[in-house]
Amino acid sequence: MLTHEEKQTFEEEGLVVPGYRLPDDLMGDLRALTDRVIAETPQIPPDFLFSPHLPWAGQKDTSLSDGFMAICHRPEILDAVESLIGPDIILWASRIFCKPARTGLEIPWHQDGTSGWPMRPLASVAVWIAVDDSTAENGCMRYIPGSHKLGELPFEFSSRTDLAVNVEIDNREFDASTARDNVLESGQFSIHHMFLVHSSQPNLSGKRRAGFAMRVMPATSHYDRSNVVESPSNRYDFDLANAPLFLLRGVDACGRNDIVTGPVESLDLKKIG
Numbered sequence: 001m002l003t004h005e006e007k008q009t010f011e012e013e014g015l016v017v018p019g020y021r022l023p024d025d026l027m028g029d030l031r032a033l034t035d036r037v038i039a040e041t042p043q044i045p046p047d048f049l050f051s052p053h054l055p056w057a058g059q060k061d062t063s064l065s066d067g068f069m070a071i072c073h074r075p076e077i078l079d080a081v082e083s084l085i086g087p088d089i090i091l092w093a094s095r096i097f098c099k100p101a102r103t104g105l106e107i108p109w110h111q112d113g114t115s116g117w118p119m120r121p122l123a124s125v126a127v128w129i130a131v132d133d134s135t136a137e138n139g140c141m142r143y144i145p146g147s148h149k150l151g152e153l154p155f156e157f158s159s160r161t162d163l164a165v166n167v168e169i170d171n172r173e174f175d176a177s178t179a180r181d182n183v184l185e186s187g188q189f190s191i192h193h194m195f196l197v198h199s200s201q202p203n204l205s206g207k208r209r210a211g212f213a214m215r216v217m218p219a220t221s222h223y224d225r226s227n228v229v230e231s232p233s234n235r236y237d238f239d240l241a242n243a244p245l246f247l248l249r250g251v252d253a254c255g256r257n258d259i260v261t262g263p264v265e266s267l268d269l270k271k272i273g
């Protein structure tokens, strides 16, 4: 569980890095899974590996997705999440944010919760786990402390093909001079609010920068598929409408979420949520 001070940091700044570090066994598993998904999915650039906890079409077996799902169930992570969003926790998406050495793409200033996310009340946090050391040199996440309090800001879809996220906020909407680097050592993780303004630079260094992000929502919200607003594709689709929902902890408190109870079917790339 997070300390009182850590919870306060999240409330005031929109991002917290818990003092707790993930254990070596978990990090060993996560590193091996990350290397495997990159190696076994050459058709998708490492910057765009959406929801590796789902079995994609073409995977030789489900040991990869099962492995990522096991990480998502780890109590060390869920305890921290519970401190912020309560005991009923749904996993609805995940992503490997891998910036390969020298070629890793930029992520523009954006808020996560502005791209047609369907849950009502709108509520979600991201757990960003550093698979590799993440530094200013290799393109660590940057954020504007307190910017989550600005609420939903106007944004545009970018048509640039050199970005790993295609939603962009005009930097007149916030004070970019207050940006802070989210420097993490492998095994550390941060949790950020869905309205936190954040970005990251291209990786021009010789060191890879990979992170695994879990998107989790409180089960008090309803993942209402009729609310999905499809965004223009930035080459690799993120299918919000068909994202399977997994209850990681607690109960479906709102009672209307279609929680997965059996095996998930293999998904086509265009259906990856």
Ligand SMILES: O=C(O)CCC(=O)C(=O)O
Residues within 6 Å of the ligand: 097, 107, 112, 126, 128, 139, 140, 141, 142, 165, 198, 199, 200, 211, 213
């Ligand atoms: O990996 C990054 O640099 C940014 C991550 C991000 O945009 C997110 O977790 O929503």
